[in-house]
Amino acid sequence: MAFGGSAVAPPSAAVAGGPSGIRQVKLERECELRIEVSPDSPLRLRLLTGTAEIFGTEIAPEIWLSFPPGLKFAVFSWYGATIEMDGATETDYTADETPMISYVNVHAVLEGRRNRAKASPTDSDLSEGPRVIVVGPTDSGKSTLSRMLLSWAAKQGWKPTFVDLDIGQGSITIPGCIAATPIELPIDPVEGIPLEMPLVYFHGHPNPGANVDLYKVLVKELAQILERQFAGNAESRAAGMVINTMGWIEGVGYELLLHSIDALKANVVLVLGQEKLFSMLKDVLKSKPNVDVVKLQKSGGVVTRQGIVRKKARHFRIKEYFYGLANDFSPHSNTANFGDLSIYRVGGGPQAPRSALPIGAEPAADPTRLVHVTISKDMHHAVLAVSFAKEPDQIISSNVAGFICITEIDFDRKKITYLAPSAGELPGRFLIIGSLAWLET
Numbered sequence: 001m002a003f004g005g006s007a008v009a010p011p012s013a014a015v016a017g018g019p020s021g022i023r024q025v026k027l028e029r030e031c032e033l034r035i036e037v038s039p040d041s042p043l044r045l046r047l048l049t050g051t052a053e054i055f056g057t058e059i060a061p062e063i064w065l066s067f068p069p070g071l072k073f074a075v076f077s078w079y080g081a082t083i084e085m086d087g088a089t090e091t092d093y094t095a096d097e098t099p100m101i102s103y104v105n106v107h108a109v110l111e112g113r114r115n116r117a118k119a120s121p122t123d124s125d126l127s128e129g130p131r132v133i134v135v136g137p138t139d140s141g142k143s144t145l146s147r148m149l150l151s152w153a154a155k156q157g158w159k160p161t162f163v164d165l166d167i168g169q170g171s172i173t174i175p176g177c178i179a180a181t182p183i184e185l186p187i188d189p190v191e192g193i194p195l196e197m198p199l200v201y202f203h204g205h206p207n208p209g210a211n212v213d214l215y216k217v218l219v220k221e222l223a224q225i226l227e228r229q230f231a232g233n234a235e236s237r238a239a240g241m242v243i244n245t246m247g248w249i250e251g252v253g254y255e256l257l258l259h260s261i262d263a264l265k266a267n268v269v270l271v272l273g274q275e276k277l278f279s280m281l282k283d284v285l286k287s288k289p290n291v292d293v294v295k296l297q298k299s300g301g302v303v304t305r306q307g308i309v310r311k312k313a314r315h316f317r318i319k320e321y322f323y324g325l326a327n328d329f330s331p332h333s334n335t336a337n338f339g340d341l342s343i344y345r346v347g348g349g350p351q352a353p354r355s356a357l358p359i360g361a362e363p364a365a366d367p368t369r370l371v372h373v374t375i376s377k378d379m380h381h382a383v384l385a386v387s388f389a390k391e392p393d394q395i396i397s398s399n400v401a402g403f404i405c406i407t408e409i410d411f412d413r414k415k416i417t418y419l420a421p422s423a424g425e426l427p428g429r430f431l432i433i434g435s436l437a438w439l440e441t
């Protein structure tokens with residue numbers, strides 16, 4: 001079975017309507033309606049006739065869906081549909097040229113591999129389903145393609161594992177983490193990935209460059225746990241993984257990509273939107289005959305996000321963690337004594353004195369050294385992870401239970417106030433701090 005295919009779609013027609021208020025849009029077959037919701041108000045949308053999907057998840061007829069301000073997405077129809085919108089958009093237009101046929105062709109090939117894996121004896125290598133890694137520069141549509149592949153697979157009854165290595169955005173949990181979770185149902189176009197028991201490792205920074213070695217260690221840890229889970233579960237092994245990566249693909253970023261491909265034993269590499277990366281990966285992976293490297297076209301609908309937009313998105317992800325998408329969670333403000341919290345930082349710490357080093361060598365901090373830190377002013381607004389570790393030396397290799405945000409530090413009374421998703425004791429004694437911070441506004 002080969003990967004490939006290209007999109008040929010008939011022209012589309014948009015039904016006239018104002019920039020806000022209620023309006024209808026007719027989508028021809030294999031066309032999509034691309035929408036950027038107004039930054040100030042939500043948008044309601046429903047399917048009136050035909051069938052349509054949002055990033056791989058079919059939408060139910062007649063039911064209004066509400067999309068938050070600023071969201072960018074597309075409603076795609078394979079056979080034609082009429083969509084009704086209510087509210088303001090920054091832009092909305094229909095497009096008849098999309099790479100969707102090539103994407104669904106990839107899905108079909110993956111489907112074949114899953115079926116073959118399922119039919120193979122569980123103790124043979126053939127029982128291993130596809131492990132797909134999606135790579136490409138920033139804003140090439142990696143998260144979106146990952147989402148479609150997961151939703152299409154889930155629609156057919158598979159439970160593929162989603163692995164998110166993009167610590168800049170954090171689609172499973174908050175930014176600064178790498179995480180994995182099984183996807184049992186097509187991903188909700190508004191709510192996103194369900195947060196049921198994800199496996200999460202905390203890097204603590206929105207950019208892996210802040211501690212490259214730690215990033216590698218965490219990817220390896222995550223890979224080992226998934227390997228163990230797959231070994232004991234034929235169903236998830238056959239369904240395989242879809243791995244989303246970050247857009248840093250030059251220099252060290254490229255090395256990290258190769259490391260992730262290796263650590264997670266990816267056997268399908270989907271390269272979006274960059275010829276150079278495709279040819280470099282094809283070349284370097286030619287020694288691995290079981291790895292397919294496939295070039296895919298970037299969708300013209302993918303929206304480029306500037307640094308400030310990404311920063312804002314990170315802020316909203318953390319807010320969503322504590323308060324819910326629709327402000328429907330009730331986080332709790334707790335107070336603890338300084339002595340009750342054991343906070344650690346990974347990396348940094350005291351450096352070896354120059355006198356102990358060979359002549360000419362610069363003292364460097366050990367990037368994976370665990371340092372116990374005392375509470376200080378600069379921890380105000382820091383977002384900390386609560387580790388599952390039982391002992392400090394397990395912190396780096398342990399996944400995390402959740403996060404807290406320090407909101408107040410009273411040095412006179414030696415008390416710290418923090419926001420947590422719920423009241424009561426924290427699920428672990430050890431906390432990890434990085435550079436991630438959140439200021440409630």
Ligand SMILES: Nc1ncnc2c1ncn2[C@@H]1O[C@H](COP(=O)(O)OP(=O)(O)OP(=O)(O)O)[C@@H](O)[C@H]1O
Pocket residue numbers: 032033034035071072073074136137138139140141142143144145166168169245246247299300301302303304
């Ligand atoms: N066909 C489309 N129509 C409209 N918006 C789209 C489309 N495809 C993707 N987008 C939007 O474009 C933005 C960027 O897409 P996406 O997050 O998939 O890119 P990425 O390559 O994963 O980005 P990153 O650089 O963060 O890794 C997102 O807001 C996404 O919802």
